[in-house]
Amino acid sequence: MTLHQTPFSGRLSLTTKETKALKPRISVITLGVDDLEQAVLFYRDGLGFSTEGIVGQEFEHGAVAFFDLSSGLKLALWPRRSLAHDSGLQLLPPNAAAFSIGHNVMSRSEVDEVMGQAERAGARIVKPAEDTFWGGYAGYFQDIDGHLWEVVWNPQLLPEQSL
């Protein structure tokens, strides 16, 4: 008897769907910040991201700013205090090496341009752009709350023009 002839064969794909509820999707990246207004200035005026500004101020722990990114992804800035309150997790000092946000660009010169823009916006240059061991060119900066961004030219992972 082959697999396709078992009594269960018709349910295999359904079963898979039932047990794999989580789709490979990230909708929002929320960065905890110390001073929401300063963080909005950094991302809106410094980096040039578009936002409607701070909303939700009528709610306790509600004040937040959303930025529309490419491909429907949203970046949210939310006080670390609010994130800790909402999740119930302890409020600890930021740890910059826990994760990073990768921003891929089309060329080496665009890496330099973006690093320059970030520095002018008040970011800390953690590692100036340099050649990477895997054949690309990349640098790191931290936003004003210490969140780590990597600006990357990877000839094998170029962004689509529309993204």
Add this chain to the structure above:
Amino acid sequence: MTLHQTPFSGRLSLTTKETKALKPRISVITLGVDDLEQAVLFYRDGLGFSTEGIVGQEFEHGAVAFFDLSSGLKLALWPRRSLAHDSGLQLLPPNAAAFSIGHNVMSRSEVDEVMGQAERAGARIVKPAEDTFWGGYAGYFQDIDGHLWEVVWNPQLLPEQSL
């Protein structure tokens, strides 16, 4: 003389592009992990994300696993030690309340399903799903390295079916 008649008028948009090099794009979210193989098991087998597995092992600090997410976004798992080495930042204990990854779903019941799947995969349920002050329904879990995910039903921010 109106703005459009100044000698600079033709360069205004170009100048804007020159000074706003950074496009509103996140290409990769890299999560620092303690044990890369265990983390791959959690995301691949537990959550059902698709990956080619660990690559780059021929390079020092090169071992990494990439997962393809919706809309071209990639999730990378990389040893925290490698991220600290590459960025030059200090290796510190993880701080879960520094950021969160939002996973929006279509319904309340899907929140419950995803939270259940995460728990079965070995995640720690930080806050069971409950009604939120803004009219939605959401819960938090931490992956095996402490990274915080929020599973969210927000009737005003439903995912597109294709995402």
